[in-house]
Amino acid sequence: MLNNPALIPSLFKEGDKRMAYVGRFAPSPTGPLHFGSLITAVASYCDARAHHGQWLVRIEDTDIPRIYPGSENHILACLDAFQFEMDADIIFQKNRLDIYDAIIDQLHQKHQVYACQCTRKMLGSNHIYTGTCLNLNLSFEQKAIRVKVPDQNICFKDRLQGIHSSNLQQDLGDFVLKRRDGIMNYQLAVVVDDYLQGITHVVRGADLLDNTERQIWLGSLLGYPTLQYMHLPLAMNAQGQKLSKQNLAQAIDLNRAPELLQQAIHALHQPHVDLDTPKHMLKQAIAQWDIQQIPHTIELQGTYL
Template structure:
């Protein structure tokens, strides 16, 4: 099967160094396997979109001379597609309406089927997927075997929020399928989402993907780099230097400091995932 991979940032803030690591790794892995590399902006959570962040992402793709092999898509333009999938699941009796609020649920992150059998009307309610008592396992290319007993560990999970926002779990599964994705390279902070996405994909009849979850870049406080943790936006005028640092963080062979396009060609030719630390966090601290 031909390799199709992607970089799928959420525009909740400008790209930071952790995002760059994911972009570079996903690109190099796709190209080293003679595959296609796509870019998708995961912006269904419209209230959380940070002003100017989508533009910064697109400028970064250009600055690092990362060339997608198809048109960049924006999930906020595809809401009708996700609604159609929800209707498909509804017709199959695989989802139900839920009136529970976060306050009602308290600190329990495992849903206890409170609304599963109430038969509530779907309008103005959250939509949850019925999860059966099964174990889902997958072999991560870096992190090894990972398993979850969905009902016990996660419970029924939300596909659409009460405020109408499409949940990440649904949008990512649908778009990976519609874009013909075969391989997912992303940060280890998303590792625990994978079993849910595999399960939903199985219900929809989608093929299973290959996963590789990268170790995370951490800041001086031992927190992953993120907008919430005040990670610095990438200085796009320093693209060659940042590209070199990202490859060093991934423990790849050294590349010459040059135009990003030539550096990427060299990085792809030398790409070796066995050199990437098989951990969930990178050693060292980043800004």
């Protein structure tokens, strides 16, 4: 348990049984939502509702310097325009930094993390961290904080992509939980908040597939239950790149919500839904939801603007 349980806001009380299905949509406000984000929102929403589960929204904004002005408002406007119905208030990770620091303290007490003074220049092009600072017992002040990883395969069965496996020590090395500038790493925040929100099923893009073993390992260190994962194929632009904020993907046009919703459902290879209000279209999509129809690939065929 954490040193200060009062820091932990949660949707459940200690001893309560968790729901069978709690899903979430967790965008980052580093730019406006694009069509690829809409596909993820639709799939996570329909999968949760088809399982008679809950659907939550979390804004993953720990990387505060990269927050794009107005993007949080655009996310909220999209949720309204597409008439998604949430089962709890939205949480913002930038308001929960004390919680993540408490988790790092817990891991520190168990000797599972250590301070690292290595800079990107020092590491060079080597993407596998070799444990340079592992045994130096450095102070945590103004240092990156790394978590120790095992020399063993971590495997999981993705609901779409099948068996996925990684040896974190050989493929990545000890990875960062908190940067030297104090920014919390995505890997820590997502694991902690999935647990605290009672998330059982994660539906997200295949670009995050390689993060999963890290999150499974970190969750196991903290004694969290194992989640079910489904990584969706990625929508591509005309240049063959995944739709992303970095590739300047076009922002969702809120005035075209029904049309774009129909296109997102089609991109997921789901049965046709009639143009109507988004609420009625989502209801029809949920009634017809079939993940076996979603392509079991990393990329969607065709171009999506």
